[in-house]
Amino acid sequence: MRLEKRMQKAVQQSQQGHWTSLESALQRSLxxxxxxxxxxLRISFLIRAVYDLLPSxxxxxxxxxxxxxxxxxCQGKQxxxxxxxxxxxxxxxxxCTW
Structure with a gap:
């Protein structure tokens, strides 16, 4: 519970929450x-996510x-x-779970 509150606070603060964006994510090789x-189904999801083919x-x-x-x-572009x-x-x- 405590971790969730810290996570919420980090996301709400744009400067401190910057690490939650995709650009700062670590690259991982499979x-x-x-x-x-x-x-x-996981392979299918990964391929569709990489090529932006998910039904957003x-x-x-x-x-x-x-x-x-x-x-x-959030009313942003999905x-x-x-x-x-x-x-x-x-x-x-x-x-979301990371």
Whole structure:
């Protein structure tokens, strides 16, 4: 619980919460062995996330399936990056796990 409160405070403070953005994330290389042992749905998710093919509101607008790219939580533009890493409301409510 205490960690969650610190996380919420860090996200709310733009300078201190800067480390929560995607740009500051560490690069991680997966080995073929790790990929080979992953469940197929996880591999599919990773590939679609890397190539920005997940059904975010921005992608659904681009496909013509949806009219509005707005995130329902924070009213920002809901892109794949936004959903997975940068929605401050989702992070502060612990909806995302890193």
């Amino acid at each position: 080995t073929w062995s790790e990929i080979w042992h992953m469940p197929p 509101n921005a992608n659904l607008v681009w496909c013509g399936t949806k009219d509005d790219p707005i995130c329902l939580l 892109t794949t990056e936004h959903v997975l890493c940068t929605c401050k409301v989702a992070i502060s409510q612990s909806r």
